[in-house]
Amino acid sequence: MALRGSEEVEERMEEAEQGEDRELKISPAEEMPADGPGEDEPEPEQQLLLPWDRFSAWLHCICVVGFDLELGQAVEVIYPHHSKLTEKEKTSICYLSFPDSNSGCLGDTQFCFRFRQAAGSKSSLGCFLDHFDRDAPVCLKKDQGHFYGYVYFRQVRDKTLKRGYFQKSLVLISKLPYVTFFHSLLKLIAPEYFEKQEPCLEAACNDIDRWPTPCPGKILTLPIMGVVMKLRIPTCSDKPGTSQLVQSTPTDSLVSIVLPTIHEVDLFRCFYPVFFHIQMLWELVLLGEALVVMAPSPAESSETVLALVSCIAPLRYCSDFRPYFTIHDSEFKEYTTRTQAPPSVILGVTNPFFAKTLQHWPHIIRIGDMKQTGEMAKQMKVKKLKNLKTLDSKPGVYSAYKPFLNKDEEILKQLQKGVQQKRPSSAQNAILRRYFLELTQSFIIPLERYVASLMPLQKSICPWKSPPQLKPFVQEEFMKTLEKAGPQLTSRLKGDWIGLYRQFLKSPNFDGWFRNRRKEMTQKLEALHLEALCDEDLQLRIQKHTEVETVDLVLKLKEKLTQAEREQLPVRMGTLAKLQAHIDSVILSLPEDLQCILHKPVTP
The missing domain is CATH 3.30.450.200 (Longin module)
Structure with a gap:
């Protein structure tokens, strides 16, 4: 996942220190067309x-x-x-x-x-x-x-x-x-x-x-x-x-x-029993906190867990989650032990035994029967964990967690009004999904912006040297950028954003996100290095080379080509064909015995 990721990377590469604000987009631009092959084209x-x-x-x-x-x-x-x-x-x-x-x-x-x-x-x-x-x-x-x-x-x-x-x-x-x-x-x-x-x-x-x-x-x-x-x-x-x-x-x-969607669950329906706590739940999921959902049936537990995991989209939830978990599960002892802190996992359970077994967990969500309709849940306060004695306890959130951000009253009023006016559930779901999306984007954009600045400038790429390395992520450097380019630019929410970022940087979600972004950017550097090689006049260069050096060049180029195909590097259209033509051209300049050897394909 990359919010404006690749656009900012390319922008930095091409325009040095000057950056422009452009429309935010997600994910790297790939060589393949966005919509894939045409409907009737065979794969x-x-x-x-x-x-x-x-x-x-x-x-x-x-x-x-x-x-x-x-x-x-x-x-x-x-x-x-x-x-x-x-x-x-x-x-x-x-x-x-x-x-x-x-x-x-x-x-x-x-x-x-x-x-x-x-x-x-x-x-x-x-x-x-x-x-x-x-x-x-x-x-x-x-x-x-x-x-x-x-x-x-x-x-x-x-x-x-x-x-x-x-x-x-x-x-x-x-x-x-x-x-x-x-x-x-x-x-x-x-x-x-x-x-x-x-x-x-x-x-x-x-x-x-x-x-x-x-x-x-x-x-x-x-x-x-x-x-x-x-x-x-x-x-x-x-x-x-x-x-x-x-x-x-x-x-x-x-x-x-x-089917209008292949994967989305009804967020509003799932969060309805704990409606007033949606923002706190978003923080808990974002930070990879240990969460257990206690529900009357597997249908309700699995839907709620999937709703929690998806509420931080387009950020990927990188910890473990179990939409339905039983006492027979092979990880039961691992996840319920009291000898260590609860792991970063979201569990969905229905067995009353868990009310006792998981009492030491820091955050427990009790979901009632979703089929019951009527007035919106009245619970306004987060309940204390000691009040959760059985699975039959009242629906609500049982936690000692203090949110970093102030509660957004606007979204609560908007959705409450929708309930009073009998707004269709699909419309309520769309409003809530948009709210979570904008909240996550406001949080991730400053991180994307800083990570894009870790990319070396394009002028530092030399075709005859290894691609330059990314700069390291320095937490304090990132924190300094928040004063002028923090979430306040896109979110109306007030609160301790700095504290939320510090906690997030320790979480599995940050680790997973940064690993993915670093991989994308490293592949982008490899792709730009490959394009720079293709723009070189190789025939002119090999005139100054010995035969051994030319053979070494061919082997390195073939290795580059294999890597590009294996990792599907985001190169310009036609780059790989151009590189293959270069390789063939260089091989033809060598004696026939070497040509026969070098024309053999390289084993990946």
């Missing part, structure tokens, strides 16, 4: 896809979890049958796919969970799809160390069964955080599966294996179970806070479902 990778590769681009596998009177929860089916899951992963899926018994979820329930990928376990998502991931916004990149589980759980009375109930979950396991999309997909597949069993599952998987790969920026039409879904995956170059709505066209007679 080059499509020619290389094998059976189940398309399926694996979307899902790792589909599991059916049932209840056995002797064994308890058990994975009954894994599809496709060749999909690999370790025993530890299967155990996690079993326990996380069923609501706690106290939740009393009769009928159909949907929720999601997230669990660690076991060491040595391999995801079925092909590495050849990695460049699609690079074009996605930070919040939609595939999860490197975790799987998501999207659950459709059914519990209905059945007198023919000893237990008296039919209990089963259909679970989609994926690396992709497309929560809205996968829940919509489950609504189509699960009811059919519960009626027709495994043949229906096989048909659905075969449909998915004919889908195009999940390419950001493209309008995708996805046939499934006789229905066609239409959606667009956002790109990193989309303007934050806007969604390019997928429009139906006259040729869309077969399209049954158009």
Whole structure:
């Protein structure tokens, strides 16, 4: 994620010390067009896809979890049958796919969970799809160390069964955080599966294996179970806070479902029970504080955790988060121990046991039943932790945290007015999402501006020397910039912004953000160095070289080319082809025996 990042970097490179204020944008400019290939253009990778590769681009596998009177929860089916899951992963899926018994979820329930990928376990998502991931916004990149589980759980009375109930979950396991999309997909597949069993599952998987790969920026039409879904995956170059709505066209007679978003949850609905504390919750998430959400059901716990994680968008939440967490989880002891401070993690729980086990946690959010409507929650004050005795305690926020920023009364009045006037929930959600976005942007822009100043000037790049290094991030230097170029330029909020920044710089979110920005800027330097090399007259230079020096130059240039292709450096269009032409031209100037050797491809 970069707010004005690459534009400021290039501006600094080209204009030395002079900077201009331009429109803020997010993410680096890449060589690939913002909207990817045209709708009808085949992807080059499509020619290389094998059976189940398309399926694996979307899902790792589909599991059916049932209840056995002797064994308890058990994975009954894994599809496709060749999909690999370790025993530890299967155990996690079993326990996380069923609501706690106290939740009393009769009928159909949907929720999601997230669990660690076991060491040595391999995801079925092909590495050849990695460049699609690079074009996605930070919040939609595939999860490197975790799987998501999207659950459709059914519990209905059945007198023919000893237990008296039919209990089963259909679970989609994926690396992709497309929560809205996968829940919509489950609504189509699960009811059919519960009626027709495994043949229906096989048909659905075969449909998915004919889908195009999940390419950001493209309008995708996805046939499934006789229905066609239409959606667009956002790109990193989309303007934050806007969604390019997928429009139906006259040729869309077969399209049954158009999804306006693939990942966003209803923020207003999720935060409604703790409405007066939204700004404090934003601070807690921004700083990576340990948070637990206690809710009556997995659906409400998972939605609330996902809402918390997304409230600092477009900044990526870099700590661990578990939308639904149980006492059987493999990290239960690690996360509930009292021998050390609670970790930087957001947990969603429903078991009453956690009210006692997590009493030592600094920040607890108690969510009531979201289905209950009526007057807005009256709780104005943050409650003391000692008042939280059971999971049945009143909804509210239990914390001793003192916010750095003064409360924004304007947003509270605006949303309260919307409730009184019965403003549609979608409109309330849009207002709240815009508020969080502007708050996060106001906070991040000064950091972006300072980090851009760490970039060396373009005149310091010499094609025959290694690219220059970035200057180090010095906290006190950054703090000095806030006096004239701080968040006060874009935010009306008053308070201890300096204190908030100091705390943020110690957080995992800053570490993750800065690592990403440093990587982007280093790649930009490599790209500019490559472009400078391409602008040189290599034929003139090798006239002064010995044969050994020329061979050494060719090998270094080939290594540069391989690196640029592997890392997809953001070079100008045509740069790589020009570099290859230079390499070929230099090789032709050498004796034939060396030409044969040097024309062999370099192994990456």
